[in-house]
Amino acid sequence: MKRRDFGQYCGIARALELVGERWALLIVRDLLVRPRRYTDLQSGLPGIPTNVLSTRLKELEQAGVVERRVAPAPQRGVVYALTPVGQDLEPAVLALGRWGSAQLGEPQPGDHVSVEGVTLNMRAAFQPGQAEGVTASWEIRAHDIVLHAVLTDGKLESGVGPAPEPDLVITAKIDEDALPSFRAIVTAAKSGLVELTGRKKLLDTFLRVFTTPRPA
Amino acid sequence: MKRRDFGQYCGIARALELVGERWALLIVRDLLVRPRRYTDLQSGLPGIPTNVLSTRLKELEQAGVVERRVAPAPQRGVVYALTPVGQDLEPAVLALGRWGSAQLGEPQPGDHVSVEGVTLNMRAAFQPGQAEGVTASWEIRAHDIVLHAVLTDGKLESGVGPAPEPDLVITAKIDEDALPSFRAIVTAAKSGLVELTGRKKLLDTFLRVFTTPRPA
DNA sequence: CTGCATCCACTTTGATACTG
DNA sequence: CAGTATCAAAGTGGATGCAG
DSSP: OOOOOOSBOSHHHHHHHHHOSTTHHHHHHHHHHOOBOHHHHHHHSTTOOHHHHHHHHHHHHHTTSEEEEEEOTTTOEEEEEEOHHHHTTHHHHHHHHHHHHHTOOSOOTTOBOOHHHHHHHHHHHBOHHHHTTOOEEEEEEETTEEEEEEEETTEEEEEESOOSSOSEEEEEOOOTTSOOOHHHHHHHHHTTOEEEEEOTTHHHHHHHHBOOOOOO | OOOOOOSBOSHHHHHHHHHOSTTHHHHHHHHHHSOBOHHHHHHHSTTOOHHHHHHHHHHHHHTTSEEEEEEOTTTOEEEEEEOHHHHTTHHHHHHHHHHHHHTOOSOOTTOBOOHHHHHHHHHHHBOHHHHTTOOEEEEEEETTEEEEEEEETTEEEEEESOOSSOSEEEEEOOOTTSOOOHHHHHHHHHTTOEEEEEOTTHHHHHHHHBOOOOOO
16 A cells, blocks of 8 residues: 655645545544444445545554444444544644634535534634633534533533533524534524523523634 | 535535645645745645646635735746635644644655745744743754744744844754754754854753654 | 445546647 | 646546445
8 A cells, every 4th residue: 555645754744644635534523523433434424435435444544543443242343433643633623624614605505514523613613712711511402413512611522412411402493404514503593593491691601612703 | 627525514624625635735835934936836845746736726726725926027927825814724734734743754765845844844833832922033044944933022923034133043963865854953953963153042942932742 | 234345437646748 | 937738547436246
């Protein structure tokens, strides 16, 4: 397996050699949220050819970014997860996501949204400066998407699924045929198109702590 | 010109659609340092096929990342520069560069180093926390590479070429046949393999402010 | 079922040559 | 200087096959 390189001794070039190929960073994005199986990745990345997914996983494994685990006793099967090196990609992925979010136009017909995507876009929107000292937890729901954000003294933990004891559950009322993207959720929240269960005042906190800078 | 997209309404996917193709971010890297002409880019990116450079520049222009300027009176010709949107990519490029720098092994035979690469790797190594309140300027030299870093009350300005009135000129003594990468420069500085002109105590400051985390 | 491998049409890349 | 033209090789997307 010969790697095509850029012939530059440079951190950026190296990064692109390791995770710059098509679909690679989207695989990493999904794995940043939680370990996934082959078919999970496949369905979370609509349009990825199966052989490309297979190839990428091998390359990422060889690059030391992804780890292939054969799950043990109970639910056996293969699970892909990020190595510590792979997890170190999070700041870079979030930075890219911030920039990309500002360049998002309207959803194209055929676009999909995954929980992983929404979770990462939420993390990208996180403003540590606005969160200092804040402790609170949210559960966010839209269509069939459920995720949570837990702030503990300004530190963020986030992931898929319900929060254990959410201070506030935000259910965004998004049009049946519209996409439940993070942006759409925030827009809904700003317009009051949400159902709130819990400490309703924490909605403003949420909107302050998770801010997508307006696209120019 | 049909864009292949990822079918996801997600900031990361959007970013990859706009600047995720081969060579694109390296072009952006070079332009983050200074506007360049076609042939400058070509020689700074050894190995890029000319038709690919041409195609990328058109795509990046259409994406609103790069601007094609026909230079006026004196030195006429075409100059490529980043738009404000393109400049907003800097945090993402630096984050990728930080990660990639940690994954750099030894230079491969045939690897090149460009001033643009060194400059960006230096910016990626910048630790704002260590620079608070610091005002100083350095000129860094190695082989035929010359760049500068000017800290004004903790704010960094950096670029190619000599500094106007450098507080310290650091000339790294790097083996004739070794690459003058930023990493090599830092290594040389740590080993005292440098020639210093000016306020020699600022070498330690430099090393503290520009720190590449050790690769694991 | 999951986790791929194989096959094939199509597109992109890389290398080189050439032009206004 | 600033690209276009050409063409072989590699990579991608889509469909299908198949073992555990």
